[in-house]
Amino acid sequence: MSTAPASKARRSGTAFTVFLKEVRENLRDRRTLLSAFLTGPLLGPLLFVMLVNVQVNRELDKADRPLPVPVIGAQYAPNLVDALKEGGIVPGAPVADPGLAVRRQDADVVLRIAAGYGKAWRKGEPVQVEMFYDSSRQDTRSAVDRVQQLVETYARQQGAMRLVARGLSPGTAWPVQVARRDQATPQSRAVLMFAMLPYFFVITLFMGGMYLAIDLTAGERERQSLEPLFANPVARWKILVGKLAAICAFSLASLAITLLAFAVVGRFIPAEKLGMELDLGWHFAGIVLLLMLPLVMLLAALQTLVAAFAKSYREAQTYISLLMMVPLIPSALLAFLPIKAQAWMYAVPLLGQNLGIMQQLRGDGVSGEQLLLCLAGTLAAALVAAGVTAQLYRSEKLAISG
Incomplete structure (x- = not known):
């Protein structure tokens, strides 16, 4: 009488048993540990902060240092050259x-x-100063802007003096003046520098569970260990649930380490030097973690589904590497094609997470409706992906290698 209940209890706990087995085994795998807990979660934020610091300090250093600029025909405009010197420009020898x-x-x-x-100056005629630069060079933009601003400031001052000499008000030359009212806050300006941060979080999730997803399907298929596992009198979906839970656990741990790393190293980003305010603390980490929860399940199901079509570990790596390009699409769209967020967009997987994280970076916060749409839309997609994967797991061909 006691055998049946015990057997039923063992079967009901199959998913949890598979979960514990896969977690224990992969904690011994050095490649999985490096990918899930070190390479992406820790090395990524450190490199990110180092690059930002180098870029900011270099730009600020350029702004403070005297700027050498070759000037051709300096002898024709000594007053202009003197004005440039006052602005920190060091006129250099002319070039051919x-x-x-x-x-x-x-x-x-x-x-x-x-x-x-x-000659043209003495006649009161417009004069021309040519400025040669290469707009494709990102590192010279601050130097070009600095020189252009100094030349234009000198031109406005001299134009005003000409009007005064003729008994006219300087305002005569500018009947319409634009009063600029920048509505950006110090925190919202940080979005300009950290627009790719949502993609970074998604890739961390992806990398955290990638090797585990490959090993638990294509790897076991190649080692011919899926067939004896499927031979047990256990529903296939329970085995799948245990494997997906293990993948999700590694992905979530990877994301948690990344968020913790950003909360720590984010304090060393000199955002205030650029008039920005950056908050990557615990509140930000909590919102990101909540937004990402259904995405963890979706990515785990998609990785497992793709790996199930591969006949070997290496083939699965190739397929999933291509899948890694998909999370880049929403970040690229928002970076190069800025759009006004609509309510339905939050229900689109990946896009909703990108929009929510960007709003949190700007300091606008995520509303309850937006959060609910994001969670519901991504969860629905995750359930569909898991259902398709479960159907694939029912196939006997899955357990056969070659």
Whole structure:
């Protein structure tokens, strides 16, 4: 009489048993541990913060240091050259070919003053100063803006003096003035620098469970250990649930380590030097973790589904590497095609997480409706993916290698 209840209890706990087995075995796998708990979660945030620090400090250093700029025809406009010197520009020796000097990166920017500058100036005619630069070079943008601003400031001052000399008000030349009212907050400006942070979190989830998903399906299929597992009198879906739970556990642990790392190293990002405010603390981490919960299940199901089609571990790596490109799409769309978020967008997996994290970075927060849509939409997609994977697990061909 006691045998049947005991057998029923063992079967009901099959999923948990599979979960514990897979977690224990993969905790001994060095490759899985490095991927889930070290390479992405810790190394990624450290490199991210180092790169941001180097970029910020380099830009600030450029802004403070004297800027050498080759000037062709400096003798024709001594007053302009003096104004540039006051602004921290160090006029350099003229170059024979200014365009070539910029393309070869011998100079960030080159100024050329025409020989007729003095004559046109004395007549009160417009004069031209040519500025050579390469807009494809990201590192020279601050230098170009600095030189352009100094030249334009000098031009406005001289234009105002000309009007005063003729008995006219300087305002005559500018009948309409634009009063700029920037509504960006210090925290919302941080989005400009950290727009790819949501993609970073998604990839951390992806990498955290990737090797486990491959090993638990394609790996076991290659080692021919799936067939004896499926031979047990246990429903296939329970085995799948145990494997998915193990993958989700590793992915969540990877994400938690990443969020903890960002909460710590985020304090060393000099955002205040750029007039920004960045909050990657515990509240931010909690919202990200909540937004990502259904995505953990979705990615685990998709990785398992893709790995189930592969006949070997290496083949599964290739397929899942291609799948890794999918999370990049929402981040790329929001970075290059800024759109106004609509309510339905939060129900789209990956896109909803991107929008929610970006709002949290801006300091706007995520509303209850947006959070519910994000969780419900991604959870529905995760259940569909898990259902398709469960159907695939019912196939006898899955257990056969080769």
